[in-house]
Amino acid sequence: MSQRLAVIGAGWAGCAAAVQAVDEGFDVTLYEMASHLGGRARRVDIEGLALDNGQHILMGAYTECLRLMRQVGVRTTLDLLRTPLQLIHADGSGLRLGAGRAAPALLKAIAAQRGWTRGERLALLRQATLWTLRRFRCAPELTVAQLCANLPVRVRDELIDPLCAAALNTPAHRASAAVFLRVLRDTLGSGPGSSDLLLPRTHLSALFPDPAARWLERAGARVRRHHRVTALQRHAPHGWRVDGEAYDAVILACPPGEAARLCRPHAPAWAEQAESLSFEPIVTVYAHADGARLPQPMLALRSHDAAPAQYVFDRGQLNGPTGLLAFVISAASPWVSRGLEATAQAVCEQAHRELSRYLRPPLRVIRSIVEKRATFLCEPGLQRPSATIAPSLWAAGDHVNGPYPATLEGAVRAGVAAARLAAASLW
Structure with missing residues (x-):
């Protein structure tokens, strides 16, 4: 008989956790308090148009997002517009990376950048080369502003600051340089196509959450919308009860405040750390x-x-x-x-x-x-809560400790990791 696993929260992390848990052999139930799935990356209807609650860019380096999208039937070659990385202004200035490996393409793009002086281009080339030689690592206490303090003002204003805001959603003077460099490493230092932009050609719910729900139901899993979990209780010897229903394991893929509410009686230190996030x-x-x-x-x-x-x-x-x-x-x-x-x-x-x-x-x-x-807020030295909360109880979400900032890829990877931890623990 399959082990029963509950996933609480059906954002991108929860959907990823549920799909991976089915692959691991679990009998899965996915809970979502809203009528829709997707969390902070979902469809909204505006004046009769199916749009999104925000704009999300995917990258070629988002390997887990792409893998799970394809698994649940998303046509990634049609539903995503793939182009080489381009950060172009309306006047035509900006970076245009060509096809192929990202690092050489970046150096060529910097050298050809319109609107910057030769000194500004050389300064960025030197800095990019230095980051590469240091394997995109730096002191953990540095901010992005400190990391880039020796770059010309125009380079910082037109490239570094907006790139930092897009990648980390944190101002450069507060953002972790170590995480910023890790993002650059994975997008610029990986194989061909890793730095490509992937722009959604459909609304975000159709890009993963809705196909994931259909895939789960075809696989025999249950998707319970309009269900806000009110109680999480220990169930002997190692399982849990979710609103009175018994499960062998639980993954909390809800926002950190909601996860803290549910697990506080069982893991007060984890709950406190989750609630301390800004x-x-x-x-x-x-x-x-x-x-x-x-x-x-x-x-x-x-x-x-x-x-x-x-x-x-x-x-x-x-x-x-x-x-x-x-x-x-x-x-x-x-x-x-x-x-x-x-x-x-x-x-x-x-x-x-x-x-x-x-x-x-x-x-x-x-x-x-x-x-x-x-x-x-992705600040230097930030302590994010662990994926393990208590025996047979795990967390998933872009806020969980991991290598990425709060991105779709970070959320999906956290969901996959939690399902794999559950499988490794119970089998």
């Missing part, structure tokens, strides 16, 4: 301009005190109607404090300054979405 918001401003079409599906923007967005996505080139744009503000605490109306107004002004050749006024704001607890 979080940073991300804001997405959806706006529409008739007939607008950007030169790339994604453009970098010049962000500063009066210009909030770091990137804009042309959803008309992905999975939306022509003219629909999504402006992304990472590390958004300062703008959230100003209010969504002021933020949206600042985005419109920024768009008309930087994208005027592609926009015919007016630019109409459709909706601004703030994900208040989008990711944990």
Whole structure:
């Protein structure tokens, strides 16, 4: 008879844990308090359009995301637009990596960068070479700002700071340099295609959570929506009861506060550590301009005190109607404090300054979405909670201790790892 395993929370980590647990031979039940799966990367309906609660970029190095997507039937070659890494501004300046191995392509892209002086390009080339020679390692106490302090201001403003905000959702002066370099290592220091951008051509729920739910149900697993777990109790000798139902093992794939609520009577130290995490918001401003079409599906923007967005996505080139744009503000605490109306107004002004050749006024704001607890603040020396909570009780999520910041790949890897830990412990 199969061992029974409950996964509580059906975000990307929970869906990954459930799929992997079925592969490991468990009889799986997946609990989700909402009507939809996907957590902080899911579909939202805006004015009749199936869009997302935020923009998520995948990378070629996201091997576990891609593996599980394919396993549950996602057509990754069709549902993801794959291009070499390009961080291009509307005026054509920026980095354009060619095909092939990322590290040589990066050096060529830096050398060919438009808009920078020869000294600025050489400074970044020297720094990139130094990071490579040091195997993308640094002192754990360094911030990204300290790591890059000797780079020219323009290089930091136009490349490092927006890249850090996108990868870690943490301002450079607070972000962990060690984690930043680890991300660079895996995207630039791996094999061909690892640095490629993978832009979703469908809404995020269709990219993994919904196909995962269908796959699980076909495999005999149970997916219980609209069920917020209220009680987690010990069940002799080594199992657990989830709202009174007996299981041999449990994976808490819910947000850290919710996981802490459930496990506090059994693992108070773990609960305290989970609740000590600080979080940073991300804001997405959806706006529409008739007939607008950007030169790339994604453009970098010049962000500063009066210009909030770091990137804009042309959803008309992905999975939306022509003219629909999504402006992304990472590390958004300062703008959230100003209010969504002021933020949206600042985005419109920024768009008309930087994208005027592609926009015919007016630019109409459709909706601004703030994900208040989008990711944990990825600061130097951060102690994240362990995947092991108690006997037969594990945690999964992008907040769990691991090599990645709060990304889809980090969440999926944490889910897979928790299912494998459960299998190794029980068999």
